[in-house]
Amino acid sequence: MTMASVNPATGETLAEFADHTSAEVEAKLARASEMAPRWRFTPIDERAALVARVGDLLEADKERIGRMMTLEMGKPIRAAVEEAAKCARACHFYAQNGPGFVADHGVADEDHQSFVAYDPLGVVLAVMPWNFPFWQVVRFLAPALVAGNVGLLKHASNVPQCALELESLVRRAGGPEGVFQTLLVGSKTVSGIIDDVRVAAVTLTGSEGAGRSVAEAAGRNLKKAVLELGGSDPFIVMPSANLALAIETAVKARTINNGQSCIAAKRFIVHRGIAQEFLAGFAAGMRALRVGDPIDESTQLGPLATARLAGELEEQVEKSVKLGARLVCGGKRSDPNTAYFPATVLTDIPKDAPAYHDELFGPVGCVFVANDTSDAIRIANDTRFGLASSVWTTDGAEREQFVREIDAGSVFVNDMVVSDPRFPFGGVKSSGYGRELSDVGMREFTNIKTVRMRQAAGAYKGGTE
Numbered sequence: 028m029t030m031a032s033v034n035p036a037t038g039e040t041l042a043e044f045a046d047h048t049s050a051e052v053e054a055k056l057a058r059a060s061e062m063a064p065r066w067r068f069t070p071i072d073e074r075a076a077l078v079a080r081v082g083d084l085l086e087a088d089k090e091r092i093g094r095m096m097t098l099e100m101g102k103p104i105r106a107a108v109e110e111a112a113k114c115a116r117a118c119h120f121y122a123q124n125g126p127g128f129v130a131d132h133g134v135a136d137e138d139h140q141s142f143v144a145y146d147p148l149g150v151v152l153a154v155m156p157w158n159f160p161f162w163q164v165v166r167f168l169a170p171a172l173v174a175g176n177v178g179l180l181k182h183a184s185n186v187p188q189c190a191l192e193l194e195s196l197v198r199r200a201g202g203p204e205g206v207f208q209t210l211l212v213g214s215k216t217v218s219g220i221i222d223d224v225r226v227a228a229v230t231l232t233g234s235e236g237a238g239r240s241v242a243e244a245a246g247r248n249l250k251k252a253v254l255e256l257g258g259s260d261p262f263i264v265m266p267s268a269n270l271a272l273a274i275e276t277a278v279k280a281r282t283i284n285n286g287q288s289c290i291a292a293k294r295f296i297v298h299r300g301i302a303q304e305f306l307a308g309f310a311a312g313m314r315a316l317r318v319g320d321p322i323d324e325s326t327q328l329g330p331l332a333t334a335r336l337a338g339e340l341e342e343q344v345e346k347s348v349k350l351g352a353r354l355v356c357g358g359k360r361s362d363p364n365t366a367y368f369p370a371t372v373l374t375d376i377p378k379d380a381p382a383y384h385d386e387l388f389g390p391v392g393c394v395f396v397a398n399d400t401s402d403a404i405r406i407a408n409d410t411r412f413g414l415a416s417s418v419w420t421t422d423g424a425e426r427e428q429f430v431r432e433i434d435a436g437s438v439f440v441n442d443m444v445v446s447d448p449r450f451p452f453g454g455v456k457s458s459g460y461g462r463e464l465s466d467v468g469m470r471e472f473t474n475i476k477t478v479r480m481r482q483a484a485g486a487y488k489g490g491t492e
Contacts, residue, residue: 030187030211035101035330035366036320044187047211052220055208056150059177060225062205063149067175071129075122078169080200082118085111085165092161092192094322099186100157101330101366102284103321114165120448121469125173128466129473140480145473147175148251149227152220154241156233157183157332158287163232164193166446168207170469172197178207179226181217185332218244228252228472232289235457253461253471255289255453257386258414260444261407262292263429265400266300268419268441274305277392278312280417280443282370285321285329286390289458290415290444293387295394296403302396306374309392310355313370316390330366331389337368340389347373347382357391386412400425408434414454415444436462 028046033039047055066074085092093108102110129145151171155163164180171178182190194209210220214237221229221244228251231241238256245252262280264273280292297305321329331337337360344358357371374394376382382393397403407416416435420426430438436454437444446452446464453462462468 028213030184032099032188033185033333034098035332035334036322038334038364038366041098042188044191044211046213052210052212052216055179055205055210056220056223056225058205059150059179059208062203063147063177066172066177066203066206067147067149069175071126071173071175074175075126075173077197077200077202077206078118078125078173079122081165081169081196081202082115082122084196084200085118085161086115089115095188095192096160096186097321097329099188100160100332101321102158102287103326103329105324106284107321110159110162114161117162117165117448118169121169121173124466125170125469128170128469129174131478136479138482140482142478144476144478145174145470146476148472148474149176150179150225151176151472152179152181152217152226152229154181154217154229154231154233154237155183157186158284158289160186160189161193162446166448166452166463166468167230168193168197170464171472172202172206174469174473176227176472177205179220180207180209181212181214181220182209184213187211217241221245221250222248226250230461230463230472231255238459251472253453253463253468254459255414255461255463256457256459257388257412258289258291258454258458259293259386259410259412260290260415260417260435261294261296261403261410261433262417263296263397263403263407263419264301264305265298265403265418265420265422265425267421267425268301269421270301270304270308272441273419274308274312276417276443277305277309278316281392282313282316282328282390285331286368287331287388290446292417292444293391293393294407294410295392296397296406297394298403299396299398302394306355306372306394309394310372313372313390313392314356316370318367318369328370328390331368332366334364334366336388337366338363340368340387340391343381343385343387344371344373344391347376347380350377350380352376352380352382355394384410400428404429404432408432411457412454413456414458415439417442417444 089111096107355372357369451462
């Protein structure tokens with residue numbers, strides 16, 4: 028089998044790569060297993076220094092790396108270069124702060140010297156998606172390597188060049204053989220890799236279906252898993268908000284990465300008193316986006332990652348309209364073979380429509396009308412997802428109610444949702460479990476070990492479990 032790197036803007040095949048054979052996968056597993064104990068006991072300052080050097084390479088080479096991402100999966104070139112720069116910042120963040128995140132933590136304890144230690148688990152498999160082909164990997168790679176784990180990357184099959192470049196970056200930064208390796212394999216091999224006794228844990232960012240499959244394999248083997256799955260994030264706008272800023276941000280939040288982001292705003296829940304004004308401004312902003320070749324720096328909206336994905340999105344929109352949703356703009360491709368999908372707005376969406384209950388992974392904004400704060404929260408929570416949310420209000424009581432009652436892994440107030448190495452990232456419900464980023468995410472793949480050492484001989488005082 029081969030993996031093809033295809034430019035979604037043109038359909039041109041850029042390169043092809045042979046899948047790794049079972050013997051090659053075995054060799055990589057063996058190298059990772061051999062490296063794990065060596066890397067664990069490598070001084071943490073040396074581990075952090077490696078990650079810092081990876082960050083230096085990412086920053087120095089961000090233009091070339093950004094172009095690679097754009098050609099392979101279609102994101103606008105400026106966004107791609109910024110993604111590489113963000114990866115560099117994350118590497119430097121963990122190089123600087125990671126050692127402190129996993130340092131022994133002392134606990135006050137009479138008659139004992141007590142502390143909590145954070146030991147690495149060993150070999151961690153990362154199953155990663157194509158939409159942020161460097162960022163999704165680096166936000167695992169940087170904390171995992173500093174913590175003392177080694178990594179195996181099974182990347183999405185449509186971004187093999189990015190997958191191999193990530194391994195190359197670690198090697199060029201001076202990473203020892205086996206500390207971070209790419210596996211060019213299909214999704215059907217993942218379960219077997221998780222079954223391997225040498226793999227200690229797995230992290231996945233991807234679809235619900237992929238998450239369930241990985242969770243099943245990890246559960247069968249009693250191995251730690253972190254899952255970041257889909258999202259249908261609410262973007263709530265109340266009358267007290269700065270409406271012009273909310274509309275401007277709504278367009279950006281829906282179309283970031285050509286609309287292909289788990290944390291992109293997807294459901295726009297607007298108070299009835301400002302709903303018509305918001306809808307008119309939002310639709311106008313979506314129509315005004317510059318669509319074109321993502322390599323062109325003036326392009327605001329490029330193609331989806333593949334023509335197949337664009338076709339699936341078109342089917343979701345068409346079915347929603349047939350069931351009663353109102354199409355305000357966009358909705359149909361100009362060519363059934365193109366990966367380009369127009370900026371689209373739907374409203375009056377019935378509950379049985381895909382646009383109501385499924386994640387639309389592309390530039391489609393769904394507008395809902397709420398009667399008041401409680402109704403907006405009801406609509407926001409009426410989903411099987413719970414990744415992130417954005418709320419626009421200057422009313423303190425409303426803000427507090429939204430923060431406490433929205434079921435999501437994060438709530439951003441008067442701002443667009445973004446991921447940041449300083450803060451935990453992840454969701455609830457069908458958006459997955461566990462956290463990435465921050466000290467919390469770094470410790471996900473550690474053995475949190477309690478240590479109590481009696482200071483002096485004395486009678487045992489007893490205790491209960």
